[in-house]
Amino acid sequence: MDDFLSRTEAMIAAWHGIAAPNEPARRMAADLASTIAAFEAVRDLPRFEDEPSSFEAALIETMEQPQ
Amino acid sequence: MTDLADLSLTEAVDAVRNGDATATELLDACLANIDAANPQVNATIWLDREGASAAARAADAAVRDRKPLGKLHGIPLAHKDMYYQSGKPCTCGSALRRDFVPDVTATVIERMAAAGAFTFGGLNMAEFAQNPTGHNAHYGDCHNPWNLPYITGGSSSGSGAGVASRFTYAALGSDTGGSIRLPASACGVTGIKPTQTRVSRAGVMPLSFSHDNVGPLARTARDCARVLGVIAGHDPRDPTSARIAVPDYEAGLDGDLRGLRIGLPTNHFRDDADAEVLAAVERATEVLAARGATVHRIALPHMDAVLAYGGIVSRVEGAAIHARWMREAPQDYAVHLSARLYGGYAIPGAYYVESLSRRGPILKAFAAEVFSAVDVLATPTIRFCLPTLADTDIDKGPPGTEKRFMAVSDYTRPFNYLGLPAVSLPCGFDANGLPIGLQIAGRPFAEARILRVADAYQRDTDWHRRRPPVLAAR
Numbered sequence: 001m002d003d004f005l006s007r008t009e010a011m012i013a014a015w016h017g018i019a020a021p022n023e024p025a026r027r028m029a030a031d032l033a034s035t036i037a038a039f040e041a042v043r044d045l046p047r048f049e050d051e052p053s054s055f056e057a058a059l060i061e062t063m064e065q066p067q
Numbered sequence: 068m069t070d071l072a073d074l075s076l077t078e079a080v081d082a083v084r085n086g087d088a089t090a091t092e093l094l095d096a097c098l099a100n101i102d103a104a105n106p107q108v109n110a111t112i113w114l115d116r117e118g119a120s121a122a123a124r125a126a127d128a129a130v131r132d133r134k135p136l137g138k139l140h141g142i143p144l145a146h147k148d149m150y151y152q153s154g155k156p157c158t159c160g161s162a163l164r165r166d167f168v169p170d171v172t173a174t175v176i177e178r179m180a181a182a183g184a185f186t187f188g189g190l191n192m193a194e195f196a197q198n199p200t201g202h203n204a205h206y207g208d209c210h211n212p213w214n215l216p217y218i219t220g221g222s223s224s225g226s227g228a229g230v231a232s233r234f235t236y237a238a239l240g241s242d243t244g245g246s247i248r249l250p251a252s253a254c255g256v257t258g259i260k261p262t263q264t265r266v267s268r269a270g271v272m273p274l275s276f277s278h279d280n281v282g283p284l285a286r287t288a289r290d291c292a293r294v295l296g297v298i299a300g301h302d303p304r305d306p307t308s309a310r311i312a313v314p315d316y317e318a319g320l321d322g323d324l325r326g327l328r329i330g331l332p333t334n335h336f337r338d339d340a341d342a343e344v345l346a347a348v349e350r351a352t353e354v355l356a357a358r359g360a361t362v363h364r365i366a367l368p369h370m371d372a373v374l375a376y377g378g379i380v381s382r383v384e385g386a387a388i389h390a391r392w393m394r395e396a397p398q399d400y401a402v403h404l405s406a407r408l409y410g411g412y413a414i415p416g417a418y419y420v421e422s423l424s425r426r427g428p429i430l431k432a433f434a435a436e437v438f439s440a441v442d443v444l445a446t447p448t449i450r451f452c453l454p455t456l457a458d459t460d461i462d463k464g465p466p467g468t469e470k471r472f473m474a475v476s477d478y479t480r481p482f483n484y485l486g487l488p489a490v491s492l493p494c495g496f497d498a499n500g501l502p503i504g505l506q507i508a509g510r511p512f513a514e515a516r517i518l519r520v521a522d523a524y525q526r527d528t529d530w531h532r533r534r535p536p537v538l539a540a541r
Contacts, residue, residue, distance in 0.1 A: 024462075024469060038371070041371060055427040058430045058431050060511070063512040
């Protein structure tokens with residue numbers, strides 16, 4: 001986990017010029033490992049056939065019809 | 068004598084219209100409650116007493132002169148301090164914007180003013196609308212008027228506490244992960260997050276533009292229907308706002324639930340919930356069933372994806388919008404906010420794109436499966452009995468406090484990614500005397516239906532009429 005956090009901090013510094021502002025920030029950055037795991041668990045749901053997609057169009061397509 | 072501030076918003080409008088009260092009297096009643104209870108609750112950031120007094124006198128003159136009166140005529144309102152009003156402060160609950168005075172006015176404020184309302188203050192909120200508890204390191208934590216050491220919910224903390232404390236007849240909040248519904252639940256008031264794109268966001272502080280929503284908190288579903296009817300609809304200043312006609316939300320509040328199918332989710336929305344909270348929600352559905360609704364257990368599809376993708380969208384967009392200040396002045400944020408923003412910079416672009424590109428297809432799949440079986444979903448708004456401010460204080464608490472802090476919004480966040488409308492209303496109290504919230508969600512643009520359910524429930528219950536102890540001395 002320390003290695004993951006070190007690499008994450010280095011990447012944020014390199015790409016954004018931002019350093020960890022405090023210890024809770026480092027804890028939450030370390031917890032990105034769980035974000036990755038959650039994302040990987042649903043990975044590959046996208047299909048080529050789904051694109052192009054539009055959330056706004058989906059809202060209209062699924063909207064409540066006048067009662 | 069009845070406290071005029073005890074009137075619901077729609078009752079207050081009628082009182083002004085009928086000559087039973089003046090706008091000046093309504094304002095005075097709100098300010099009297101603020102003077103008495105705000106030192107304990109801390110729901111306001113600024114007040115404009117002189118400006119409000121002048122606006123109230125103008126509103127009273129319009130009544131005397133028999134001018135046309137709008138749907139909110141003569142109603143004093145205060146809002147979450149993130150709605151721009153030209154020439155008035157707008158702190159966004161932050162130190163970074165402590166001295167910010169915008170030169171534009173939010174469309175929703177303009178629409179409420181055109182309907183006859185006037186604004187008298189800015190309400191406390193989470194810094195930049197980014198916490199679910201109501202902590203604020205710069206203006207002081209907002210306290211729950213039902214039991215002061217406990218959280219108000221956030222991020223629209225002052226909106227929830229202010230409406231509950233009879234400081235204002237209604238208040239705008241904003242909802243990116245639950246920030247209208249959470250304080251509505253925690254403070255025992257009613258609040259609606261509309262469908263994504265239903266209400267203009269022009270002139271409103273952004274947080275996560277894919278998930279941000281504007282909506283009201285008030286004491287009743289009817290009040291929310293009134294305000295939503297005023298503010299909803301396409302706005303040329305917000306190109307993301309939907310070009311969908313706005314129905315007459317109040318016209319549908321007839322108490323008739325015959326044929327309505329209510330879904331009680333069997334997954335996610337029961338996970339790790341307190342039994343006391345689940346029992347209150349089950350009892351609430353029994354009340355609705357007595358009006359003709361049927362209740363069905365339903366497993367919700369794609370919840371893992373909704374949660375994973377939704378969290379990524381919010382974190383990345385929030386981080387992006389704060390990047391400059393995070394580089395130049397990270398010390399000006401509260402610890403819990405800079406800590407939360409920081410991780411957002413490490414999430415890859417491919418994750419963000421995948422999360423956004425899946426949003427439409429997931430909504431379509433979710434709606435096809437769920438709303439063919441039921442018309443609305445009923446869940447707790449907050450999964451557990453409310454924690455104290457101390458128990459959820461990341462800035463001062465031990466490691467791990469952040470998990471308790473974020474869990475407050477576990478049951479509200481899914482509807483932001485899905486873009487669905489959801490209303491929270493009070494359905495009981497826990498052993499600490501704190502409100503429990505019932506969340507009703509529906510299809511896109513089903514605000515009329517979920518408000519009808521909420522109104523029907525409030526016809527048979529009185530949770531929404533109860534006054535918090537902080538007002539007991541008055």
